[in-house]
Amino acid sequence: MSDSPVFDVRGMQVRYGAAEAVRGLDITVSSGEVLGLIGPDGAGKTSSLRVLAGLLRPAGGRAEAFGLPIWPNRRALHGRIGYLAQRFALYGDLTVDENIQFFALLYSVPGWRKRRDELLERVTLTRFRHRLADRLSGGMKQKLALACTLIHSPEALLLDEPTTGVDPVTRRELWRLLGELVVEGLTLVVATPYLDEAERCSRVVLMKDGQVLADARPGELQARLPGHLVEVSGGPRAAVTRVLKNLEGVADLSVFGACVHVRLEGISDPIGAVRAALAGAGITSVHVREIRPSLEDTFLYLTGSKPEGAQGEVA
Amino acid sequence: MNGIVVEANELTRSFGDFTAVDRVTFAVARGEVFGFLGSNGAGKTTTIRMLCGLLAPTSGSASVAGFDVATRAVEIKRRVGYMSQKFSLYDDLTVWENLRFWGGAYGLFGKRIAERARWAIAISGLEGRRDALVRDLPGGYRQRLALGAALLHEPPVVFLDEPTGGVDPAARRRFWDLIDELAASGTTVFVTTHYMDEAERCHRVALMHAGRLIGLDTIPALKRVFPEGSVVEISCSRCAKALPVVEALPGVVEVALFGDTLHAVLERPGEQADLRTRLMERGVEPVEVRAIAPSLEDVFVRAITGAESGHGLAGAAGGRP
Incomplete structure (x- = not known):
């Protein structure tokens, strides 16, 4: 393992004309990490990946891979970094085999036939190797795209929304x-x-409006x-919601299907408090338990987006 | 049946040799948020098109708001709302113009249009912005406005086809809070999605795969396919390295890397302590094992694997709310 991190980014900026897509990104990615860049559309995720892939010149700041500034060394770095774009271009009128071959030749991979066969096996596409890419299902296309991206055995892989639109079984296979x-x-x-995909990552960087809001392990x-x-769960939802909205210490409340999730602050016995409040309103046949917050709960809290108030968003 | 707003009985649709929807049976109650879950090509859209009276079933039957979809399409169109991610609003018209247009298309006129348009603006949080061009609105507002537009004629049922793709989590949560209010006031909400976290917000979820219904129940009931304690989270240092060790243990059905932890499915629940001992014996430490709730993805993957080997999930045949 080398001493320099795989990616080291400080104060990186990306601009498109007057629009600032990334304003001062700081991230360090060590070897073997799974870093998740999480954020809504327009947060700057794709632009950041494109800089790391050597496809986009940053407008400012520092962006290095394996100790080398990425942009001036992009040709040398292409061999060590793989990039799977959101809409990866496969050649629909080429077969599975031919698509991989194309990328192998592009990257001048020595002994690519062996590597191709091995990758086909790993993405379980050997059986379909002579099929035209256009005739593959969405999930199979995504697996083929991944195989193409891996043909040159990169040390780092950049994936832009790799499982969007992919069925759950394929999604699990990909992960x-x-x-x-x-x-x-x-x-x-x-x-x-x-x-939910972020839970797969060993570290998560939350982005919004081109900036980092948080950088931590999911548990932290x-x-x-x-x-x-x-x-x-189990009670009359409307009544439960009504009672809990007015309970002291309730900082947030949200309905999930047949369940209601409430976050309480500054209460020593939250379960007791919830039970007592509901019992006071005659609601007793409910199941109350403490649950672990999801990343979504945390994200909403950290971005300061109050689910109740719809007004904040329009400038 | 009383309180049933959408009903499908052995509903089937073929295109040539291909059966897109294969004998699907379910019933959705008034005020229910019903999730229709499946990957692209599972038959979700074909089912919705039949339920909206846009496509005739090959066999079987379905009714919406009491009207048969095969023979009473005109009545049905007046009683359903439809919204999709890509559909419905004109970017270069204002909020108000869009609502007037859709109000007219749904057969509303005069004071009624203005009254319903004001309602749609209120639920979208767009008061004071009726003259804004739709293209200038953030995604979350556009989405709620599209929902408002689909509900202008007060249909008892609204079909939402993958409604929240691409919007940020805060906007998505607001949208679902709105869905919940609508359902509480009696509107039946039929949502298709392939996102598991979205499905978690539905009262009941139907799992579709290759045209067939392979599971249908509430989320907690679907998750009971995994006995309590059979899905565990293993925390250890260097989990990636420990993965093959866990995988090789007898009694471990499946294991996957989740960041700094491993998630494993055990053949029998209650083997956690044992698992911990066995891992420590094999040099993995420190180890902590705790039971976690299975994700809906776990459930879906198991249902698909089961369906492909001939066993669906319990509850798939019934389909009553």
């Missing part, structure tokens, strides 16, 4: 494969708008949510 690659030493940077991030999160 399984990515997990294996990480075990083998690959470093991953994944951009995703889905917070969840610990930043103050108070206790309590789930109430």
Whole structure:
């Protein structure tokens, strides 16, 4: 393992004309990490990945990979970094095999046939190797794109929303494969708008409006949510909501299907308090338990987006 | 049946040799938030098109608000609202112009249009912005406005086709809070999605795969497919390295890397302590093992694997709310 981090970014900026897509990004990615760039559309995730991939020149700040400034060394670095764009271009009128071959020749991979066969096996596409890419299902296309991206055995892989629109079984297969690659030493940077996907990452960077809001391990991030999160299920939802909205210490309340989630702050026995309040209103047949906050709960808290107030967003 | 707003009975649609929807049976109650979950190509859109009276079933039957979809399409169109991620608002018209346009398209006129348009503006949080161009609105507002537009004619049922793609988590939560209010006031909400976290907000979820219904129940009931304690989170140092060790242990059905931890599915619940001992014996430490709730993705993956080997999930046949 070399001493310099895989990616080292300080104060990086990206501009498109007058628009600032990234304003001062700081991230360090060590070897073997799975870093998640999480944020809504327009947060600057794709622009950041494109700088790391050597496809976009930053407007300011420092962006290095393996100790080298990325932009001036982009040609040398292409061999060590793989990039799977959101809409990865496969050639629809080429077969699975031919698509991989194309990328192998592009990257001048020696002995690519062996590597191709091995990758086809790993993404379970060997059976479909002679099929035209256009005739693959969405999930299979995504697996083929990943194989193309891995043909030159990169040390770091940048993935932009790799599982958007992919079915759950394929999605799980993709993450399984990515997990294996990480075990083998690959470093991953994944951009995703889905917070459940972020749970797969060893470190999460929350982005909004081109800036970093938080940079932590998922567990640490969840610990930043103050108070206790309590789930109430089994009661009449409307009545439960009404009672709990007015309960002292309730900082946030949200309905999840048949359950109501409430966050209480400054209460020593949150479950007791919730039970007592509901019992006071004659609601007794409920199941009340403390739950672990999701990354979504944490994200909403950290971005200061109050779910109740719809006004803040329009400038 | 009383209180049933949407009902499908052995509903089937074929295109040539291809069966897009294969004998699907379910019933949705008034005020229910019903999630229709499946990947692209699972048959979700074909089902919705039949339920909206846009496509005739090949066999089986369905009714919406008491009207048969095969014979009473005109009545049905007046009683359903439809909203999709890509559909419905004109970017270069203002908020007010869009609402007047859709009000007219739904057959409203005069004072009624203005009254309903004001309601749609209120639920979208767009008071004072009725003259803004839709293109200038943030995604979350546009989305709520599109929902308002789909509800101008006060339909008892609204179909939402993958409604929250691409909006940020805060806007998404607001949207779902709105859905919940609508459902509480009696509107039936039928949502298709392939996002598991979105499905978690539905009262009941139907799992579709390859045209067939492979599971249908409330989320807690679906999750009971995994007995309590059979899904565990393992925390250890260098988890990536420990993965093959865990995988090789007898009694471990599946294991996956989740950041700094591993998630494993055990053949029998209650093997946590044992698992910990066995891992420490194999040089993995420090180890902490705790039971966690299965994700809906766990459930779905298991249902698909089961369906492909001929066993669906319990509850798939019934389908009553």
